[in-house]
Amino acid sequence: MSNVVAKQLVQPLQRGVVAENNPCAACQVRDLSICGAIEPEHLGKLDAIVVHKKLVPGEILFFEGDRSDSLYIITEGCVRLSKMLADGRRQITGFLFPSDFLGLALRERYAYSAEAVDPVLLCRYPKNRLEALLDQFPAMERRLLAVASNELAAAQDQMLLLGRKTALERVASFLMILMRRMQLKGRQDTVSLPMTRTDIGDYLGLTIETVSRSLSKLKRDRIVRFLTAQDMQIVDPKRLAQLAGADDEWKPTTTL
Amino acid sequence: MSNVVAKQLVQPLQRGVVAENNPCAACQVRDLSICGAIEPEHLGKLDAIVVHKKLVPGEILFFEGDRSDSLYIITEGCVRLSKMLADGRRQITGFLFPSDFLGLALRERYAYSAEAVDPVLLCRYPKNRLEALLDQFPAMERRLLAVASNELAAAQDQMLLLGRKTALERVASFLMILMRRMQLKGRQDTVSLPMTRTDIGDYLGLTIETVSRSLSKLKRDRIVRFLTAQDMQIVDPKRLAQLAGADDEWKPTTTL
DNA sequence: CCCGGGCCTTGATCTGCGTCAAAATGCGAC
DNA sequence: GTCGCATTTTGACGCAGATCAAGGCCCGGG
Structure with a gap:
C-alpha cells in the first residue's frame, strides 16, 4: 500500500x-x-x-x-x-x-x-x-x-447534509460550498468542478446518476448554466442558497 | 431563544x-x-x-x-x-x-x-x-x-456512516460506539441507551421506525438482548462488529 | 389497583433514490 | 477532422427505508 x-x-x-x-x-x-x-x-x-x-x-x-x-x-x-x-x-x-x-x-x-x-x-x-x-x-x-x-x-454541516437533506438540497449545498471557496480568491459567480461526478456522488452520499439528474434540474430551472461539464455559472445564487437550506445568517465565513 | x-x-x-x-x-x-x-x-x-x-x-x-x-x-x-x-x-x-x-x-x-x-x-x-x-x-x-x-x-467516521451505510449497519455501528464508551469505564457487554429512539434516529439519519426495526432484527438474530427498552446486552460482539463494518484494526482507541 | 400518556414496536403502503441499461457528449490521440 | 474511450446524461424499473396507521408496553399519579 x-x-x-x-x-x-x-x-x-x-x-x-x-x-x-x-x-x-x-x-x-x-x-x-x-x-x-x-x-x-x-x-x-x-x-x-x-x-x-x-x-x-x-x-x-x-x-x-x-x-x-x-x-x-x-x-x-x-x-x-x-x-x-x-x-x-x-x-x-x-x-x-x-x-x-x-x-x-x-x-x-x-x-x-x-x-x-x-x-x-x-x-x-x-x-x-x-x-x-x-x-x-x-x-x-x-x-x-x-x-x-x-x-x-464543516464536518457537522456535512453530517446535517448527509443525514437529513434531499438529493437536490445536497447538490445545491455542494455548489454553495464551492462557490464560497472560489469567492475567497476573486471568482464570483463561476464555479469549476475539477472532480468527477463519481467524486461528487461519494462526497454527497449519492450515486452519479442522482447527482447528474439534480444538476440537470438546476439547469432546467435556470439556477445554473453549464459552460462545459466542469465549468458552471451560478445564475441565481439566491435560489440556490434557498435550496441548499441556507440557515447561514449568523454563520461567519471561515474566521481563520 | x-x-x-x-x-x-x-x-x-x-x-x-x-x-x-x-x-x-x-x-x-x-x-x-x-x-x-x-x-x-x-x-x-x-x-x-x-x-x-x-x-x-x-x-x-x-x-x-x-x-x-x-x-x-x-x-x-x-x-x-x-x-x-x-x-x-x-x-x-x-x-x-x-x-x-x-x-x-x-x-x-x-x-x-x-x-x-x-x-x-x-x-x-x-x-x-x-x-x-x-x-x-x-x-x-x-x-x-x-x-x-x-x-x-469521529466526525469522518460518522460521515461514512451517514453517506454509505445501510440502516442495519448504522444501528450496529451506533451500538459499537456506545459499547466502546462504556468499556472505558468498566461495563463490558452491557449498554444503556439514555436517549430516545427519536434521538437515535436523528443521530443515524433514520426514522424511529427504522431504528426500532433494526434493533428488533438484532434481537431476533440473537446479537443483542434487551433487559428494558433502554438497557441491552451485547450477546455477540463479534457479529455486531462485522455488521458495523469493522474496518477498525489499526484504529487506536482514542489516544488522548 | 387502575388509568392515561408517552414511548416503542409492528404492519401496510408509498416513494425518492438506487440500479440497470443505453444513448449522448466531450476530449485526447493520431 | 475523426476515431475511440471515458464520462455524463437520460430513461425504465425496483427496493430500502419513509410514511401512515394501529396496537402494546411501561411507568407515574390518583
Missing part, C-alpha cells in the same frame, strides 16, 4: 531557483494558511523544514491507516480525502484547495486516504519538526486549533 | 462542601479529560474559574447560533448536540458523556445546540479565562488539539 507516493517529484524550479530566496515569503496562500501565524522574519525556519511536492491527477498522497509522519499544505490544485468500507463503498469526507491544511492529527495514523484530483502542488512538513516549531510559535498552534475548530464545524 | 439556560442551578453540595477543598483534584474524570494536562499542584487555577452546573433532562445548555462564551466538560450524564434545518429536520451530530469536552471553538458562535438527555452535571469555564490558562499551560493546549483531532476523526 501507499508507495505510489515514492515518485515524489521535487519541483526543481521552486526548489532550485526560489528556495534560496525564501519561497515561503513569496507564497501566495500564506496569509490564508497557518504559515501566516509566523512573523516574516522567522519564515526561514519554515523554509528549512519544508519539502515541495507535486502530484499528478489520481496520484495517492497517503492511504487510510498509513503512519502519519507528515503534515501538508496545498498550494495548488484539489485533493480529495476519503474513507472506504470493506466492500468498496466510499465516502469522500472533504475536498481540499490551496491554503488548506492536511494531516492535522497528533494521531498515529491517517484516518483517511488523500489523493490528487487534478495536478497538485503542496508543501510537506515532517511532523516532529513541525511540532518543534509549534513549541516556538504558540501563535501557530493557536491557529491550528482554529483550523481544527473550523473543520469540525 | 436560548434563555431556558437562565435557571442554571449551581450545585450547592459540590460548590459549598467540596470546592474549598479543591474539587478538581477529586474529580473522577479528570485524567480522561483535558484537565489531566495540568499538574496537580496547579489545579487550583482551574478551580478558580470553574462553575458547576446541573441540567435536568431536556434542558437546553445553548442554541445553535448563540454567542459562545463558555467551554464545558461533562462530569455526569449525557448531552446531545444537534443542528436543524428551517423546516425542523434535525441532525444530532454527537452524544457527549462524562469527560467529554463541549464548546471547543475559538469561534464566535456555537455551530450547534446542546441539550441534556438525562440529568447532567458539568463544569463551565468562561472562554476568555480558560484561554488565559491555555497560555500558561501549553500542555493543555496541545491536549485540546488532540481532542479536536479525535473529534474530527
Whole structure:
C-alpha cells in the first residue's frame, strides 16, 4: 500500500531557483494558511523544514491507516480525502484547495486516504519538526486549533447534509460550498468542478446518476448554466442558497 | 431563544462542601479529560474559574447560533448536540458523556445546540479565562488539539456512516460506539441507551421506525438482548462488529 | 389497583433514490 | 477532422427505508 507516493517529484524550479530566496515569503496562500501565524522574519525556519511536492491527477498522497509522519499544505490544485468500507463503498469526507491544511492529527495514523484530483502542488512538513516549531510559535498552534475548530464545524454541516437533506438540497449545498471557496480568491459567480461526478456522488452520499439528474434540474430551472461539464455559472445564487437550506445568517465565513 | 439556560442551578453540595477543598483534584474524570494536562499542584487555577452546573433532562445548555462564551466538560450524564434545518429536520451530530469536552471553538458562535438527555452535571469555564490558562499551560493546549483531532476523526467516521451505510449497519455501528464508551469505564457487554429512539434516529439519519426495526432484527438474530427498552446486552460482539463494518484494526482507541 | 400518556414496536403502503441499461457528449490521440 | 474511450446524461424499473396507521408496553399519579 501507499508507495505510489515514492515518485515524489521535487519541483526543481521552486526548489532550485526560489528556495534560496525564501519561497515561503513569496507564497501566495500564506496569509490564508497557518504559515501566516509566523512573523516574516522567522519564515526561514519554515523554509528549512519544508519539502515541495507535486502530484499528478489520481496520484495517492497517503492511504487510510498509513503512519502519519507528515503534515501538508496545498498550494495548488484539489485533493480529495476519503474513507472506504470493506466492500468498496466510499465516502469522500472533504475536498481540499490551496491554503488548506492536511494531516492535522497528533494521531498515529491517517484516518483517511488523500489523493490528487487534478495536478497538485503542496508543501510537506515532517511532523516532529513541525511540532518543534509549534513549541516556538504558540501563535501557530493557536491557529491550528482554529483550523481544527473550523473543520469540525464543516464536518457537522456535512453530517446535517448527509443525514437529513434531499438529493437536490445536497447538490445545491455542494455548489454553495464551492462557490464560497472560489469567492475567497476573486471568482464570483463561476464555479469549476475539477472532480468527477463519481467524486461528487461519494462526497454527497449519492450515486452519479442522482447527482447528474439534480444538476440537470438546476439547469432546467435556470439556477445554473453549464459552460462545459466542469465549468458552471451560478445564475441565481439566491435560489440556490434557498435550496441548499441556507440557515447561514449568523454563520461567519471561515474566521481563520 | 436560548434563555431556558437562565435557571442554571449551581450545585450547592459540590460548590459549598467540596470546592474549598479543591474539587478538581477529586474529580473522577479528570485524567480522561483535558484537565489531566495540568499538574496537580496547579489545579487550583482551574478551580478558580470553574462553575458547576446541573441540567435536568431536556434542558437546553445553548442554541445553535448563540454567542459562545463558555467551554464545558461533562462530569455526569449525557448531552446531545444537534443542528436543524428551517423546516425542523434535525441532525444530532454527537452524544457527549462524562469527560467529554463541549464548546471547543475559538469561534464566535456555537455551530450547534446542546441539550441534556438525562440529568447532567458539568463544569463551565468562561472562554476568555480558560484561554488565559491555555497560555500558561501549553500542555493543555496541545491536549485540546488532540481532542479536536479525535473529534474530527469521529466526525469522518460518522460521515461514512451517514453517506454509505445501510440502516442495519448504522444501528450496529451506533451500538459499537456506545459499547466502546462504556468499556472505558468498566461495563463490558452491557449498554444503556439514555436517549430516545427519536434521538437515535436523528443521530443515524433514520426514522424511529427504522431504528426500532433494526434493533428488533438484532434481537431476533440473537446479537443483542434487551433487559428494558433502554438497557441491552451485547450477546455477540463479534457479529455486531462485522455488521458495523469493522474496518477498525489499526484504529487506536482514542489516544488522548 | 387502575388509568392515561408517552414511548416503542409492528404492519401496510408509498416513494425518492438506487440500479440497470443505453444513448449522448466531450476530449485526447493520431 | 475523426476515431475511440471515458464520462455524463437520460430513461425504465425496483427496493430500502419513509410514511401512515394501529396496537402494546411501561411507568407515574390518583
